[in-house]
Amino acid sequence: xxxxxxxxxxGDGTGPEVIAEGxxxxxxxxxxxxxxxxFEYGLIGGCAYDVHKTPLPDSTISLAKNSDAVFLGAVGDWxxxxxxxxxxxxxxxxxxxxxxxxFANLRPALVFEELVSSSPLKPEIVSGVDIMIVRELxxxxxxxxxxxxxxxxxxxxxxxxxxxxENEIRRIAHAAFQTAMKRSKKLCSVDKANVLDVSRLxxxxxxxxxxxxxxxxxxxxxxxNAAMQLIKNPKQFDVIATGNIFxxxxxxxxxxxxxxxxxxxxxxxxxxxxGMYEPIHGSAPDLKGKNLVNPIATILSAAMxxxxxxxxxxxxxxxxxxxxxxxxSGFRTEDIFTEGMRKVSxxxxxDLVAKSVLCA
Ligand code: IPM
Ligand code: MG
Numbered sequence: 001x002x003x004x005x006x007x008x009x010x011g012d013g014t015g016p017e018v019i020a021e022g023x024x025x026x027x028x029x030x031x032x033x034x035x036x037x038x039f040e041y042g043l044i045g046g047c048a049y050d051v052h053k054t055p056l057p058d059s060t061i062s063l064a065k066n067s068d069a070v071f072l073g074a075v076g077d078w079x080x081x082x083x084x085x086x087x088x089x090x091x092x093x094x095x096x097x098x099x100x101x102x103f104a105n106l107r108p109a110l111v112f113e114e115l116v117s118s119s120p121l122k123p124e125i126v127s128g129v130d131i132m133i134v135r136e137l138x139x140x141x142x143x144x145x146x147x148x149x150x151x152x153x154x155x156x157x158x159x160x161x162x163x164x165x166e167n168e169i170r171r172i173a174h175a176a177f178q179t180a181m182k183r184s185k186k187l188c189s190v191d192k193a194n195v196l197d198v199s200r201l202x203x204x205x206x207x208x209x210x211x212x213x214x215x216x217x218x219x220x221x222x223x224x225n226a227a228m229q230l231i232k233n234p235k236q237f238d239v240i241a242t243g244n245i246f247x248x249x250x251x252x253x254x255x256x257x258x259x260x261x262x263x264x265x266x267x268x269x270x271x272x273x274x275g276m277y278e279p280i281h282g283s284a285p286d287l288k289g290k291n292l293v294n295p296i297a298t299i300l301s302a303a304m305x306x307x308x309x310x311x312x313x314x315x316x317x318x319x320x321x322x323x324x325x326x327x328x329s330g331f332r333t334e335d336i337f338t339e340g341m342r343k344v345s346x347x348x349x350x351d352l353v354a355k356s357v358l359c360a
Contacts, residue, residue, distance in 0.1 A: 003036040004310055007067035009044040012089055013283025014293045015073025021295035021350025022071060022302040028354035029315050045075030045089035055092035061099050069309040070276040074283035097137050102268035102276055104175040105137040109254035109264060114327040118259035118336040129234045129257045132183060134176040135247025137268055139168045142244045162198050169202050173209035176241035180216045183238055188219045190226045190242040230254060251280055260335040262294025265301035267308050275309040277301040291345040294333040296323055299353055322356035
C-alpha cells in the first residue's frame, strides 16, 4: 500500500470545517483505491497565535516540510485585527508560502454546467468557462522591501514595493507555459506595462521565455482591461499568468464566473515538488460553527493535491466527478442555492461527495 503524509492546517474561522470535509473525501478515495493517507494536524493563523504567541510556529513549518503535501483551510478572524501586523494570521499564510517557496499558485475557474444559473452573470457568458490563473505567489508588493508607515515632514506615509527579480519572473513564466502546454496552448500574461517598470520587465521576460515554447500562443493584456474582459468575455481566456497582487484580485473576480468563492480550489507549488492546497476563499469567521459554508473549493483542492503532488490523476478525476454528480443530483450549499434545489449543510455536502466517490 502506498503511503502519503499530509500536513493538515485547518486554521481559523470556517477553515477547520471545510478541511474536515476534504479529509473525509480523501479517506473515501483511500478506502476505494487502497491508498494510505496519513493526516498530521498542525496550527496556523490566529489559533496558533493563541497557543504559541506566533501565527506560524516553527513546529508548523517543520511539519509541512516533512510532509508530502500540505492541506490548508483558511486563516484570520476579526478578533485578531487588534494584533500588530507581524503576528496577524494573514502573516502566517504569507510566511508559509515563502518558507516552502511556493511560487506558483494555480487557481482554476471552471464553471460546472449544473451551476450556470448560480452565477450572477448571464448563462451565455459563463457557460463553458474553463480558465487557469497562474499567480506568482512569493514576490511582488506582498514581500517587497522596504515597506512600512513612517512620518516624513510631519505627515504619515505608507509604502510598499512592487519588486520582481528576473529569475522570479522566469520561473513563473516557465510554470505558466508548461501549464499552457497541457491545456489549449494559449497563454495571456497580465501586467501593467503601460505604467509600471516592473511590468515592463515582466513582459520582456515572458517574451524571452516564450522562445522555449513555440507551440504556445502568448498574448499580453493590461490588468485593468483583463478585469473587464473577464466579465465581458471570459471564454477568450485559457491560461492567465500574472503577478501576486493582480492574481489575488483577478482570482476573486474569476470566482464569480462559477458563482461562488466557495467553489474555487488552488494549488501552490514549489520547485522541490512540495505543494500546498487550499480553497481561495477566506475564513468567513461570521459563519464559523454554523455548518453553512461550501466545502467544494476545499474538496477540489484535495483533488488538485492528488493530481499535482501524488500524480494520482484517476483518483483526482474521481473526486471531480463525484462533485459534479452531487451537483447534478440537485444538492446545494447555501451560497449556491437556487429555487427547486436541495439545500445541504457543509458536512452533508462532504458526506454526499465521499459517498459518491465510494459508490461510483
Ligand atoms: C488569497 C488571500 C490571501 C492573499 C490573504 C488572506 C493574505 O486573499 O489567498 O488570495 O492575499 O494572498
Ligand atoms: Mg485573495
